[in-house]
Amino acid sequence: MYKKTKRRLMLPASVVIAVFLFLVVPAIAMAGGNAAKGEKVVKTRKLGNCIACHVLPGLAFPGDIGPDLVKAMQHYSRSDRATVRQWVYDARKFNSDTIMPPFGTNKILTNQQIDDVVAYLYSLKKSK
Amino acid sequence: MTIDKEKIIVMLSAVALLIASGLFYSYAVADANASDTIKEYKPSVSSQEYEKRYKEFYGNFTEQMAEEGNPADLTLDDGRDLFSTVAGSKGKSCASCHGKDGKKLKGAATSYPKYDASLKGIKTLALQINMCRKNKMGAKPMKYESYDQLALDLFVKSLSNGMLINVSINGPARPFYEKGKAFYYKRMGQLNFSCAICHVKYAGHKARANLISNNRHHADHWPSYRLKWAKTGSLQRRFRGCTKNMRAKPLPYQSDLYRDMELYMTYISNGLPIKVPGFRM
DSSP, X not given: OHHHHHHHHHHHHHHHHHHIIIIIHHHHHHHOOOHHHHHHHHHOTTTTOGGGTSOOTTOSSXXXXXXXXXXXXXXXXXXXXXXXXXXXXXXXXXXXXXOSOOXXXXXXXXXXXXXXXXXXXXXXXXXX | OHHHHHHHHHHHHHHHHHHHHHHHHHHHHOOOOOGGGOOOOOOSSOHHHHHHHHHHHHTXXXXXXXXXXXXXXXXXXXXXXXXXXXXXTTTBOHHHHHOGGGGGGTTGGGGOSEEETTTTEEEOHHHHHHHHIIIIIOOOOOOTTSHHHHHHHHHXXXXXXXXXXXXXXXXXXXXHHHHHHHHHHOOBTTTTBOHHIIIXXXXXXXXXXXXXXXXXXXXXXXXXXXXXXXXXXXXXXXXXXXXXXXXXXXXOTTOHHHHHHHHHHHHHTTTSBOOXXXXXX
């Protein structure tokens, strides 16, 4: 009796696990950036160093090569997350002669760090 | 059996390493032949506008410090001494041919770098000095970027101070000029920058607390004393520093591409007076 129940539960359980692995985990990974960690990446010279070219809140002497990121983020809604991520990952997709380093393609940052940066960028949008 | 496996693994990893280093080398050095396809950037600011921004940003801090005493002046004095120091098997000094204190070399530096048939390439002033030492004096060539080499280079260049840079890119020099230009526009390193994108397209912009310099005056003042180095150094040392900042592999001093690029950059400064030693941040 007990064995039968167990067997009956096997299939639904494996489906649930599969769904979790293939859909939920990537979704969490994509959306699961940590804004506070992202802020550190953005402001650290040896990591993202975004402040070298972009205006960001809370740091003196920003660069003026790229756009002000608070202003830029007003153009992106929640559903544009993949686009925002692509800008960080490799901006050459949008502008073949960009000066922006391809942080993902050239492995300047890890995927997790890029997610953290994207989370930070969206936090700028909230705080407007 | 297991030994064979190990051997195979070692061999395979050696091959992999070779391939990887080869790839890395080509990635960092890159061949710079495709000059015809280069689309030059329009400078983001005029030279006058850049000068204005520089004054606003830094004031005349470096000029003042240089006036109070450029440490490279001491290097220049040592260069003057070296000029008349006998060296090598033929018992000669530079002054033996070029006159006391280099009288006959006045203006000579204005045409460097230039094409040299024996090299089948571009000859910088540093290279010429070493060629003189080897061929005319029977002396050992000086190590590039060593104190003595910089001192002598600086002294010979100072003999043309105030005279206008006038390098030629005609005739056989032309392909090397093109190579230098291609290298200047070549994207490289982990950050995927080129010299040109910063110093032409975004010159006069700010990168954090730095004003990105425009390339008009990049080649008219070397060797210079640089505060960041706390030392006198050459233009090619600056190349290497910039290359490292792009996270690319720097090339050796006086390598082919660096000499080609020195020609390209000096050509941009054509018509400006030579001013050595410079003083930079």
